[in-house]
Amino acid sequence: MALLEVQQLRAGYGPIEVLKGISLQVDKGEIVAIIGANGAGKTTTLMTLSGIVPVRGGSILFDGQDITRLPAYQIVSRGLAQSPEGRKIFPRLTVLENLEMGAFTRNDPQGVQADIEKAYHYFPILKQRAKQAGGTLSGGEQQMLAIARALMSRPKLLLLDEPSLGLAPMIVLKIFEVIRELNRDGVAVLLVEQNARMALKLAHRGYVLETGSITMSDRAETMLNDPRVKAAYLGE
Amino acid sequence: MRNAKLPISWEMLAVAAALLYPLVPAVDDFLFRLTHWRFGFVMPTIFILAILALALNVVVGYAGLLHLGIAGFFGIGAYVTGILTVPAYPFGCSFWLAVLASTLVATAFGIVLSAPLLRLRGDYFALVTLGFGLAVMYSIRNLEEITAGTKSLNPVPPPELLPPFGQLFEAVGWGTDWASEYRLFYYLTLAFLLGTILLLRNLERSSLGRAWVALREDELAATCMGLNAARLKLAAFALSAALAGMAGSLYAIKLGSTADPLAYDFNRSVTMLCCLILGGLGNRNGVLLGVALILGYDNLLAPILDDVQRALGEQSGWKKIVLYPFTLLMSTKGKLMMFGLVLILMMRYRPEGLLPSSRVREEMHEGDPAPHTLPRKE
Numbered sequence: 001m002a003l004l005e006v007q008q009l010r011a012g013y014g015p016i017e018v019l020k021g022i023s024l025q026v027d028k029g030e031i032v033a034i035i036g037a038n039g040a041g042k043t044t045t046l047m048t049l050s051g052i053v054p055v056r057g058g059s060i061l062f063d064g065q066d067i068t069r070l071p072a073y074q075i076v077s078r079g080l081a082q083s084p085e086g087r088k089i090f091p092r093l094t095v096l097e098n099l100e101m102g103a104f105t106r107n108d109p110q111g112v113q114a115d116i117e118k119a120y121h122y123f124p125i126l127k128q129r130a131k132q133a134g135g136t137l138s139g140g141e142q143q144m145l146a147i148a149r150a151l152m153s154r155p156k157l158l159l160l161d162e163p164s165l166g167l168a169p170m171i172v173l174k175i176f177e178v179i180r181e182l183n184r185d186g187v188a189v190l191l192v193e194q195n196a197r198m199a200l201k202l203a204h205r206g207y208v209l210e211t212g213s214i215t216m217s218d219r220a221e222t223m224l225n226d227p228r229v230k231a232a233y234l235g236e
Numbered sequence: 237m238r239n240a241k242l243p244i245s246w247e248m249l250a251v252a253a254a255l256l257y258p259l260v261p262a263v264d265d266f267l268f269r270l271t272h273w274r275f276g277f278v279m280p281t282i283f284i285l286a287i288l289a290l291a292l293n294v295v296v297g298y299a300g301l302l303h304l305g306i307a308g309f310f311g312i313g314a315y316v317t318g319i320l321t322v323p324a325y326p327f328g329c330s331f332w333l334a335v336l337a338s339t340l341v342a343t344a345f346g347i348v349l350s351a352p353l354l355r356l357r358g359d360y361f362a363l364v365t366l367g368f369g370l371a372v373m374y375s376i377r378n379l380e381e382i383t384a385g386t387k388s389l390n391p392v393p394p395p396e397l398l399p400p401f402g403q404l405f406e407a408v409g410w411g412t413d414w415a416s417e418y419r420l421f422y423y424l425t426l427a428f429l430l431g432t433i434l435l436l437r438n439l440e441r442s443s444l445g446r447a448w449v450a451l452r453e454d455e456l457a458a459t460c461m462g463l464n465a466a467r468l469k470l471a472a473f474a475l476s477a478a479l480a481g482m483a484g485s486l487y488a489i490k491l492g493s494t495a496d497p498l499a500y501d502f503n504r505s506v507t508m509l510c511c512l513i514l515g516g517l518g519n520r521n522g523v524l525l526g527v528a529l530i531l532g533y534d535n536l537l538a539p540i541l542d543d544v545q546r547a548l549g550e551q552s553g554w555k556k557i558v559l560y561p562f563t564l565l566m567s568t569k570g571k572l573m574m575f576g577l578v579l580i581l582m583m584r585y586r587p588e589g590l591l592p593s594s595r596v597r598e599e600m601h602e603g604d605p606a607p608h609t610l611p612r613k614e
Contacts, residue, residue: 050459052456071464088454090449104443104461149461150461153462
């Protein structure tokens with residue numbers, strides 16, 4: 001059953017139209033990857049879903065409800081959270097405070113406490129760093145913190161924008177492993193990546209976004225073997 | 237983290253000193269003999285302006301928005317109290333009612349002004365607050381039918397002493413006349429200041445306080461966390477307006493008049509901002525230190541040096557040659573120059589202020605072992 005259903009979504013900045021009517025779907029329990037080149041509109045897609053970039057046309061159905069015109073803060077409390085590109089952690093708040101900010105929309109202190117423990121379970125390094133300022137973490141740790149922070153709102157769907165950006169391959173593997181674990185625990189994931197091979201290996205399904213339009217969608221394994229995808233995005 | 241307990245004890249020490257000062261008349265008498273100024277009469281004004289500085293700190297220090305019109309809310313508070321209490325108007329409200337009404341009216345102005353303000357960022361936000369402050373000042377000056385213009389509304393009556401206090405003060409041998417017994421205003425304004433400090437201290441530790449910090453750090457990320465940026469800014473602005481209005485009300489009551497409209501001009505806003513910057517933006521204790529230094533200098537030290545300088549002017553000999561230029565620079569005549577010099581030096585060597593909050597310090601020194609974040613991709 002569809003958790004997220006996007007129909008003919010259009011969005012842009014000023015005179016520039018970035019998304020020219022894209023449709024996509026994420027089912028419960030799924031990992032879906034959107035791959036594409038620079039400027040294709042991947043980040044804009046996630047920002048529009050989160051309510052930060054205004055919708056110009058089309059509709060977004062989430063968990064059976066229309067969230068097309070909802071402001072960002074209401075979308076988060078409906079269960080759709082984003083870990084934005086470039087991590088965007090709060091560098092001068094401690095790791096623990098960063099996590100608490102992620103739970104801002106909630107008011108069940110015991111539940112939040114339990115979820116902080118859960119975040120430490122997924123990313124043990126964060127527990128060691130709990131009292132440290134977020135900005136003193138390494139790039140990989142910051143990415144872990146950004147994901148853990150997004151999880152603190154107990155999302156049904158997690159949007160991840162370029163989680164591999166600027167990280168060493170070993171760290172990327174580790175982070176993707178946790179994403180898989182999260183998914184097994186029931187969180188659906190919509191992933192935007194330039195690292196197409198890694199993303200498609202992780203995902204169940206994939207979409208290719210080219211200059212604001214979806215040009216291909218298929219099962220991830222099929223896409224990995226598709227000659228066009230191979231030529232354009234996998235460098236083979 | 238050496239001696240992590242120290243700041244708390246300093247805090248307590250300062251509070252204790254402020255509470256005990258009037259109980260030891262010898263201190264005030266000694267300062268009077270030394271300077272011919274009654275410190276106890278000036279302190280309440282400084283306490284009131286400290287509330288104003290803390291009010292400004294909510295918007296500038298916590299939420300990170302440049303606010304150049306705090307004096308406008310201060311003026312609104314003063315004039316609401318004036319209208320509600322002076323004999324020229326039929327209201328004749330009591331002290332408590334006047335303070336409450338001033339606070340509420342200033343809050344209402346803050347909320348109304350927020351509507352256009354919250355759509356603006358950075359410089360534009362600052363410009364609108366600047367315009368608002370000036371608009372209030374010119375309105376007060378020119379709406380003579382309501383505000384009596386430059387003649388000001390007066391007399392604003394002093395508060396009635398609540399029964400237990402009146403008897404208490406008589407029992408310990410203090411006067412109950414507000415004009416001659418400085419301790420009355422001293423403790424009244426100190427109580428309001430301590431109340432404000434407690435309120436803000438709790439707020440800083442609440443989720444609202446943390447949300448303001450997050451908003452200042454990264455608005456986009458904060459929005460992704462489900463923070464309602466507009467509502468948070470509105471809360472900061474309204475709280476700041478409320479406290480400034482309350483301070484304005486106390487100011488009018490302390491002076492016994494709403495003062496010349498120029499008391500609420502741009503200068504006032506900027507002076508308050510300087511207190512914040514000198515002391516340490518975002519840090520409550522830093523702000524109070526800034527107030528003590530700048531306003532203590534402005535209201536006490538400079539006038540005292542004026543007297544010294546006048547006395548020296550009539551003398552001759554080495555004392556005059558050595559001390560005269562120094563006192564001239566430090567007195568009211570030279571104070572703006574000193575003030576400018578100190579600010580320039582501060583900005584160059586210690587932009588985070590004397591007692592910075594740890595977070596602001598990291599923002600100000602980019603070269604230091606600082607937060608390492610990924611450069612933006614674009």
